[in-house]
Amino acid sequence: MGSAKISKAxxxxxxxxxxxxxxxxxxxxxxxATAIARALGLGHVQVRKDLAKISGEGRCRTGRxxxxxxxxxxxxxxxxxxxxxxIVGAGPFGQALLDYSRFENLGLNIVAxxxxxxISKQSDSGKPIYSIGRLxxxxxxxxxxxxxxxxxxxxxxxxxxxLVSCGIHAIWNFAPVHLKVPDGVIIRSENLAVSVASLRLxxxxxxxxx
Amino acid sequence: MGSAKISKAxxxxxxxxxxxxxxxxxxxxxxxATAIARALGLGHVQVRKDLAKISGEGRCRTGRxxxxxxxxxxxxxxxxxxxxxxIVGAGPFGQALLDYSRFENLGLNIVAxxxxxxISKQSDSGKPIYSIGRLxxxxxxxxxxxxxxxxxxxxxxxxxxxLVSCGIHAIWNFAPVHLKVPDGVIIRSENLAVSVASLRLxxxxxxxxx
DNA sequence: TAGATTGTTAATCGATTAACAATC
DNA sequence: TAGATTGTTAATCGATTAACAATC
Numbered sequence: 001m002g003s004a005k006i007s008k009a010x011x012x013x014x015x016x017x018x019x020x021x022x023x024x025x026x027x028x029x030x031x032x033a034t035a036i037a038r039a040l041g042l043g044h045v046q047v048r049k050d051l052a053k054i055s056g057e058g059r060c061r062t063g064r065x066x067x068x069x070x071x072x073x074x075x076x077x078x079x080x081x082x083x084x085x086x087i088v089g090a091g092p093f094g095q096a097l098l099d100y101s102r103f104e105n106l107g108l109n110i111v112a113x114x115x116x117x118x119i120s121k122q123s124d125s126g127k128p129i130y131s132i133g134r135l136x137x138x139x140x141x142x143x144x145x146x147x148x149x150x151x152x153x154x155x156x157x158x159x160x161x162x163l164v165s166c167g168i169h170a171i172w173n174f175a176p177v178h179l180k181v182p183d184g185v186i187i188r189s190e191n192l193a194v195s196v197a198s199l200r201l202x203x204x205x206x207x208x209x210x
Numbered sequence: 211m212g213s214a215k216i217s218k219a220x221x222x223x224x225x226x227x228x229x230x231x232x233x234x235x236x237x238x239x240x241x242x243a244t245a246i247a248r249a250l251g252l253g254h255v256q257v258r259k260d261l262a263k264i265s266g267e268g269r270c271r272t273g274r275x276x277x278x279x280x281x282x283x284x285x286x287x288x289x290x291x292x293x294x295x296x297i298v299g300a301g302p303f304g305q306a307l308l309d310y311s312r313f314e315n316l317g318l319n320i321v322a323x324x325x326x327x328x329i330s331k332q333s334d335s336g337k338p339i340y341s342i343g344r345l346x347x348x349x350x351x352x353x354x355x356x357x358x359x360x361x362x363x364x365x366x367x368x369x370x371x372x373l374v375s376c377g378i379h380a381i382w383n384f385a386p387v388h389l390k391v392p393d394g395v396i397i398r399s400e401n402l403a404v405s406v407a408s409l410r411l412x413x414x415x416x417x418x419x420x
Numbered sequence: 421t422a423g424a425t426t427g428t429t430a431a432t433c434g435a436t437t438a439a440c441a442a443t444c
Numbered sequence: 445t446a447g448a449t450t451g452t453t454a455a456t457c458g459a460t461t462a463a464c465a466a467t468c
């Protein structure tokens with residue numbers, strides 16, 4: 001399928017590069033790894049190596065084409081195709097995700113939300129919110145590939161099991177629990193606690209320095 | 211100040227251990243590194259090393275005290291003290307964060323939200339939403355230490371500058387942009403694009419295997 | 421004693437950085 | 445040519461894993 005394996009570390013940087021490149025003004029311009037590195041606070045050698053891995057050869061003196069880079073990164077990250085997804089949990093957080101329009105640029109097509117007890121029938125942007133009972137039928141009928149979990153921690157494992165039994169093999173989990181899934185099911189958990197902790201620890205460390 | 215430096219990798223695992231330990235039933239029980247490793251799908255040697263770094267010595271045959279471990283992790287991550295914080299951006303996402311009650315357990319005390327044009331004066335849970343013009347006074351009066359950015363990407367840098375000039379030295383950014391800040395300001399950015407990309411790439415990789 | 425647990429020391433792996441050579 | 449850029453190869457750093465010894 002082309003595209004050799006890239007490291008996890010690089011995978012984390014690619015979206016950062018992409019955002020930066022897209023935010024640059026002007027058409028058809030060239031940009032050097034050095035300039036990107038400076039803008040994003042990274043090492044220039046690292047940026048150069050990263051870009052070499054996912055794009056063709058650059059040219060001395062001129063750098064790389066901005067447009068080409070954007071195209072290559074998007075192709076690599078597969079942001080151009082779409083994956084049909086649903087959310088379980090229509091609380092404030094679930095609904096915020098449901099209506100977050102930027103996901104479309106990342107290939108994530110969130111088509112509906114499910115809740116144990118839907119208060120409203122649709123979100124602010126007009127996406128449908130169904131009762132959880134309709135999950136199985138919906139998933140099979142619409143060929144859903146990603147399930148997003150936005151329910152309280154105590155319900156997350158049950159929802160996860162439900163999603164798996166509905167034939168969903170990829171789960172994006174926002175509840176603060178470690179979910180157990182059968183082999184072959186892919187899981188990705190967000191953990192805001194890590195961010196809060198690292199931010200606060202760094203603050204505490206800096207206090208001593210000042 | 212105790213607590214030697216721990217690695218970034220360990221910092222990411224500590225909240226996972228903490229969640230798991232808290233979810234265990236029963237009082238005053240002991241638990242072995244092996245059991246934790248099995249439950250969380252990690253290597254037992256790694257768990258043992260991790261725990262040794264942040265806690266005292268374990269006992270052969272009996273393992274470690276669950277309660278002691280919880281205490282040590284919370285102490286290490288400093289989840290027991292509180293940091294006064296505010297959010298800028300009262301959109302669906304900002305409000306979801308504002309009302310997310312779990313942050314209190316992580317030492318994050320979000321006291322108010324600010325918006326360019328507040329539609330409501332308070333959130334669902336009753337936290338105040340002010341006009342952005344009141345930001346500076348509020349920050350100084352209430353000694354705010356963390357600013358959370360939940361505005362669209364195009365406004366994020368301006369909001370960030372505003373926060374810094376209000377004396378806030380730690381920023382938690384949810385907008386998909388790289389923010390530039392003066393030396394001494396700590397920044398932590400969430401990037402959902404990384405998660406979406408890695409989930410979808412893994413799916414694509416698995417397709418070939420099946 | 422045997423076995424479940426601990427901890428430690430050395431080997432491996434992965435990623436970053438540094439030093440260099442090549443090109444327009 | 446000089447300098448800005450590229451790429452490559454080797455050195456360093458950090459984290460994980462494996463092998464072993466110690467203890468209750």
